[in-house]
Amino acid sequence: MASRLPLLRRISKLLKPPPSIPVRSSHDSRPLLLLLLRQTSRPNDSPWSFASSRSFCSGPLNLSQDSQGPAAIDYRSVLQEDEFHRLTNSTIHDLQEKLEEYGDIFQIDGFDVDYGNEVLTLKLGALGTYVLNKQTPNRQIWLSSPVSGPSRFDWDHNAQAWVYRRTKANLLKLLESELEQLCGEPVNLS
Numbered sequence: 001m002a003s004r005l006p007l008l009r010r011i012s013k014l015l016k017p018p019p020s021i022p023v024r025s026s027h028d029s030r031p032l033l034l035l036l037l038r039q040t041s042r043p044n045d046s047p048w049s050f051a052s053s054r055s056f057c058s059g060p061l062n063l064s065q066d067s068q069g070p071a072a073i074d075y076r077s078v079l080q081e082d083e084f085h086r087l088t089n090s091t092i093h094d095l096q097e098k099l100e101e102y103g104d105i106f107q108i109d110g111f112d113v114d115y116g117n118e119v120l121t122l123k124l125g126a127l128g129t130y131v132l133n134k135q136t137p138n139r140q141i142w143l144s145s146p147v148s149g150p151s152r153f154d155w156d157h158n159a160q161a162w163v164y165r166r167t168k169a170n171l172l173k174l175l176e177s178e179l180e181q182l183c184g185e186p187v188n189l190s
Contacts, residue, residue, distance in 0.1 A: 078139055079139045079155055081136065081139075084134075084136065084139045084155070085134075085136070087155055088134040088141055091141065091162060091171070092115070092118075092120050092132060092134070092141075093115075094189075095120060095132065095172075095175075095189060096113060096115050096120055098188075098189050099113045099122055099189075100113050102179075102183075102185075102187065105185060106183050106185060108124055108125050108127065108183065109125045109126070110123055110124065110125025110126065111123065111124060111125060118133060118134055119131060119132070119133040120132040120133070124146075124182060124183070127146065127182045127183075128145075128146025128147070128182070129144075129146060130143065130144065130145055130146065130175075131143070131144040132144075135152070138152070139154065139155070140152045140153055140154055141153045141162050141171065143171065143174075143175075145174075145178060146182075147178040147181065147182065148174065148178065151164045151167075151169070151171075151174070152164065152165075153171045172189045172190050173190075175187075175189055176188065176189050176190070
């Protein structure tokens with residue numbers, strides 16, 4: 001309680017109107033906020049004076065011309081749900097088959113490929129675990145990678161592939177590169 005006393009004194013000081021403002025009845029039309037603003041406008045009077053040194057802006061970022069943000073979404077090209085399911089099921093099942101074939105080639109303790117509840121899990125023992133699942137509301141495939149972290153892939157009609165909009169990475173190419181890096185063997189998932 002003792003540590004709160006100085007703060008409570010400061011707050012009560014803020015709530016008191018300055019001597020130049022006459023106190024009116026409880027039906028005062030002046031909002032309390034106006035009084036607080038006048039009181040805190042004096043330097044070093046407010047316990048919150050540190051906040052004035054910080055500025056926050058919701059304006060656009062001044063990124064350099066070379067900087068690239070995520071690509072814009074063309075909502076005219078958003079997949080219909082049945083097309084999305086056809087593409088994701090095909091991609092995930094093809095990946096499952098190819099990864100199971102590589103399971104016979106790779107000599108990794110704890111190697112396992114599992115598919116259930118529309119989630120493909122690739123366990124590489126001590127090297128980590130990949131999780132790939134479809135996100136129907138977003139029309140995306142989400143990947144959790146022990147190498148690159150989380151990624152969200154959208155279907156690119158032009159490339160006919162799942163592409164991560166931030167980095168323009170192709171899902172299959174990214175998996176091939178990372179699995180080759182982890183396992184030390186060339187991988188072809190295309």
